[in-house]
Amino acid sequence: MTYYSWGLLKKQNLGTVKLDWPIKLDSYRSQNKPFLSYGMGRSYGDSCLLDDGTVLETRFLNRFSRFDDSSGMLTADAGVSFSEILELVVPRGWFLPVTPGTKYVTLGGAIANDIHGKNHHVDGTFGCYVESLKLLRSSGEIIQCSNQENSELFAATIGGLGLTGTILEASFRLKKVESSFIFSQTKQFANIDEFLEINRESEKNFPYTVAWIDCLSKGKDLGRGVYHRGRHASKNESVGLKPKSNRKPILSVPFYFPDFVLNNLTVRAFNEVYFRKATAEWKSEIIDYEPFFYPLDAVGNWNRIYGKRGFFQHQFVIPFEESDSSLRKIMQIVAESGLGSFLSVLKTFGEIKSPGMLSFPLPGYTLTLDFANIGVRANDLMDKLDRIVSDCGGRVYPAKDARMSAMMFKACYPNWEKFKQYQDENYTSSFWERVTTQ
Amino acid sequence: MNIIVFGATSAIAEALCRKFLSENHKAFLVGRNEEKLRKIMEDLEVRYPGKIVGHCHADLVDFEGHEKIISEAEKAFKEDVDTAIIAQGLLPNEEACLKDLTLIRRSYDINFFSYVSIVCKLADRFSASKRGTIVAISSVAGDRGRFSNPIYGSSKAALTAFLAGMRARLFKSGVRVVTVKPGIVDTPMTSHLKKSAMFAQVDQVADGIYSKLKKGSDVIYVPWFWRYIMFVIKHIPEMIFKKLTI
Numbered sequence: 197m198t199y200y201s202w203g204l205l206k207k208q209n210l211g212t213v214k215l216d217w218p219i220k221l222d223s224y225r226s227q228n229k230p231f232l233s234y235g236m237g238r239s240y241g242d243s244c245l246l247d248d249g250t251v252l253e254t255r256f257l258n259r260f261s262r263f264d265d266s267s268g269m270l271t272a273d274a275g276v277s278f279s280e281i282l283e284l285v286v287p288r289g290w291f292l293p294v295t296p297g298t299k300y301v302t303l304g305g306a307i308a309n310d311i312h313g314k315n316h317h318v319d320g321t322f323g324c325y326v327e328s329l330k331l332l333r334s335s336g337e338i339i340q341c342s343n344q345e346n347s348e349l350f351a352a353t354i355g356g357l358g359l360t361g362t363i364l365e366a367s368f369r370l371k372k373v374e375s376s377f378i379f380s381q382t383k384q385f386a387n388i389d390e391f392l393e394i395n396r397e398s399e400k401n402f403p404y405t406v407a408w409i410d411c412l413s414k415g416k417d418l419g420r421g422v423y424h425r426g427r428h429a430s431k432n433e434s435v436g437l438k439p440k441s442n443r444k445p446i447l448s449v450p451f452y453f454p455d456f457v458l459n460n461l462t463v464r465a466f467n468e469v470y471f472r473k474a475t476a477e478w479k480s481e482i483i484d485y486e487p488f489f490y491p492l493d494a495v496g497n498w499n500r501i502y503g504k505r506g507f508f509q510h511q512f513v514i515p516f517e518e519s520d521s522s523l524r525k526i527m528q529i530v531a532e533s534g535l536g537s538f539l540s541v542l543k544t545f546g547e548i549k550s551p552g553m554l555s556f557p558l559p560g561y562t563l564t565l566d567f568a569n570i571g572v573r574a575n576d577l578m579d580k581l582d583r584i585v586s587d588c589g590g591r592v593y594p595a596k597d598a599r600m601s602a603m604m605f606k607a608c609y610p611n612w613e614k615f616k617q618y619q620d621e622n623y624t625s626s627f628w629e630r631v632t633t634q
Numbered sequence: 635m636n637i638i639v640f641g642a643t644s645a646i647a648e649a650l651c652r653k654f655l656s657e658n659h660k661a662f663l664v665g666r667n668e669e670k671l672r673k674i675m676e677d678l679e680v681r682y683p684g685k686i687v688g689h690c691h692a693d694l695v696d697f698e699g700h701e702k703i704i705s706e707a708e709k710a711f712k713e714d715v716d717t718a719i720i721a722q723g724l725l726p727n728e729e730a731c732l733k734d735l736t737l738i739r740r741s742y743d744i745n746f747f748s749y750v751s752i753v754c755k756l757a758d759r760f761s762a763s764k765r766g767t768i769v770a771i772s773s774v775a776g777d778r779g780r781f782s783n784p785i786y787g788s789s790k791a792a793l794t795a796f797l798a799g800m801r802a803r804l805f806k807s808g809v810r811v812v813t814v815k816p817g818i819v820d821t822p823m824t825s826h827l828k829k830s831a832m833f834a835q836v837d838q839v840a841d842g843i844y845s846k847l848k849k850g851s852d853v854i855y856v857p858w859f860w861r862y863i864m865f866v867i868k869h870i871p872e873m874i875f876k877k878l879t880i
Contacts, residue, residue, distance in 0.1 A: 197829075214825040218669040256645075256822055259677035284681060 199251055202499050203240040203569075204506030205598055207626065211250035215257050215275075215362070221336045224252070230624045231334060233362040235275060235302030239309065240509040241598030242626035243357050249624075252362050254304055260284065261365060268370035269327065274304030274363040283443065286485070290370040291428065293325040299490050304363040309595040310355030310552040312545070314404040314426075314489070320548030321557060322368075323354035329366040334622035338364065343551070352618035355552030357594055359628055361620045375434035378404070378488040380426040380481055384474045388419030388524060395544060398425045404488075406543045410467040411527070411536035411565060412460070419527050421542070422474040429482050440484045448496030455503040458537065458568050466538045502568050507537070510578050511564040511593040513545055518588035519561045526584055530565060533577050537566040553615045556593045564596070575599060594627060605631035635659040635767075636687075636711045638704065640694060640752055641722030643670040645821035646771055649840035650719055655682040657844075662707040662715070663689040666722075687711050694722050695743045697751040704755055714763060718756050720749055720770040725823050731785045738785055745789035746796070753800055753811070761807035769812045769847065770797055774855065776815070777864045781879045801852060813853045814843055817860035 198208045211228050227250040234251045237244055254275035261271040268290050270281065278292060279299040285291065296311040305311075310323040328342035331353060339361075341350035353360045381402075385391045391407055398405045402425040409421040492498050499507070514522050530536050541564040545557040567574040582604050585592060591608030592600050606612060612632070637654055641647050642663035651661055655678060665671035668691050678686050688710030690703050707715050726741040749770055760766030775783055776790030794813055801811035818824060820833040834857050842856040855861035870878075 214822060216670075216822045217673045218667065256825075259673055260680035261673075261676050263680045 202238050207245045214253045229622045232625050233358045235305040238301045240596040245626045247626050271367040276303050286376045291373045293371045294322040308358045310555045314406045317399050317544050317546035318403050321550040323550045323552045325369045327367040330364045332362040334620050351551050352553050355555040359619045359623050373428045374431040375429050376439045377429035377434040377482050378426045379429045381478045382424050382474050383478045394423050409540040409542050411530050411540040414531045445496035449500040452500045452504045460534045463538050505569040508567045509596040511596045512585045513560045513562040514590040515560040522588045539566040553611050602631045635717045636715050637661045637717040638707045638715045640664045640720045644721040645836050647721035649836035653840040653844045655685045660685050662710050666693045694748040700751050717767045742789050746792045760809040764808045767810040771814045774815045774817050774860050774864050815855050
């Protein structure tokens with residue numbers, strides 16, 4: 197079987213086991229090792245891929261176990277998607293405590309990557325809300341993990357990239373909301389200085405903040421973009437509004453675009469239009485949660501826009517102390533290269549520490565850039581960025597990475613050796629092989 | 635509707651059950667694997683609280699037990715059962731079966747005889763109260779015997795013919811017998827087969843079955859295009875068809 201990651205990396209000739217209850221331990225353990233779990237394949241790089249061995253698909257582990265309507269504690273199989281969770285809980289007045297930019301991720305994947313969202317500056321990562329989980333090891337053991345039981349294995353599994361075993365089920369706390377709507381505000385900002393000013397102000401008053409950056413603009417326009425901030429709308433604010441009934445993608449990219457479609461000119465054109473669409477003053481509206489949290493999910497298979505060559509998504513964080521000079525330097529380098537794409541996002545991470553041993557966020561600025569896979573130039577640029585990031589004590593996000601060097605990884609995640617003690621000896625990934633065996 | 639679901643741990647039955655419960659009906663589940671049945675019930679209880687009235691853990695090749703299961707369901711509903719979904723099934727290893735008659739018998743027991751027994755028991759009750767719907771999951775494989783599955787195909791062919799006969803017998807009593815013929819569906823039963831674009835998803839299949847049921851269909855091909863694929867398959871002359879290894 198062939199497996200793909202979201203950046204269109206692929207690995208072929210892999211064995212496959214589709215896990216379902218009851219877990220047939222014999223069929224699983226007799227397969228070719230090593231193993232790796234695969235949910236919805238939304239990791240961009242190779243952290244969800246295996247060079248050789250057996251992929252354990254979790255798609256059929258997609259049932260809910262328990263929902264406590266008064267405390268908001270939800271227990272579900274690891275293959276349940278955030279999309280299914282939202283369909284269940286939002287009508288009952290609850291929401292995900294943390295969500296990434298797509299709802300098409302599994303619960304297991306969200307834990308394994310310790311995902312973060314627009315509210316990191318106040319709420320931390322998803323791992324902060326996980327109460328317990330059931331972990332399947334290659335020995336056949338199913339281990340219950342939490343802060344009270346097997347706590348080190350629990351900490352290793354959160355953000356553990358699936359390397360400690362297969363998460364079968366997990367319990368986590370939802371947050372109470374009054375409606376399925378978001379009070380949202382957007383505004384243009386002319387350059388990075390204006391971003392810093394708006395961001396400081398917005399973070400004090402809004403739980404959800406993020407900025408889209410035009411990564412091709414230079415000079416006085418360096419770091420211009422559109423700022424989005426929001427909070428859950430109150431019951432009063434959403435009176436008379438009907439929640440969306442159809443939550444499936446309405447469009448889908450039916451084939452891989454030819455490589456030439458996404459280039460410097462088309463990206464520049466898109467960025468200009470997107471920037472001008474926003475207003476110079478704050479524009480407020482009450483919108484359904486979907487377009488606020490998941491704008492790209494409206495287009496199925498949007499990654500095909502990059503063509504068969506695929507793309508890299510490069511996300512890193514730079515600590516606050518180092519950010520003033522480094523952030524500007526990075527944005528200048530990217531603008532000068534002309535290689536960025538239309539998806540560039542800038543946000544701040546807050547102080548809330550995740551329990552995960554290999555968790556990515558640290559207090560600082562996180563910038564996410566997409567680069568079409570055009571070969572050496574893109575790779576050289578990302579290597580250059582890595583040097584700056586590592587020099588100032590920052591790090592790169594494994595869930596998005598496809599090419600960071602072993603030296604970079606080990607420097608940025610000194611906890612990796614402690615983590616290795618909890619790795620299941622029969623689990624690995626292409627990512628892990630690359631960053632630990634050079 | 636008060637629905638009794640036989641073979642409730644089958645992926646199609648589970649998806650169909652979710653669909654019915656989402657439309658405010660109630661269900662009683664019958665399945666053989668206790669752990670899986672419990673998982674499914676927990677899930678349905680979270681999604682549709684109070685809609686599962688009870689369950690029974692039973693092996694449906696025990697034909698003597700069918701009467702007892704239906705009585706238990708009636709007790710749990712506290713009223714008459716008016717709908718049945720019958721979905722148990724086994725996709726046997728054809729090569730192994732062709733060498734061992736006991737395996738063929740088992741395949742037939744699950745895929746055909748258990749259905750006959752259940753339908754006959756329900757037929758008595760439903761025709762007495764002059765109402766009821768029986769939805770039985772057959773397969774496109776029953777439309778024509780093929781190289782790849784003479785055993786599974788023939789058991790489903792037998793089932794399709796039996797259901798058609800009972801449909802005619804029960805029609806005057808106002809009882810509906812619906813034959814569902816899924817094409818190839820992505821479920822644990824087919825997980826060992828190489829996946830292709832032809833594989834349908836269970837939710838899609840459940841939606842298709844539900845909407846055709848509402849329209850009053852007798853024979854439901856799902857997804858819809860299998861009706862036309864099988865039309866072609868059925869009309870290929872035997873002289874050519876016997877040379878194909880599909």
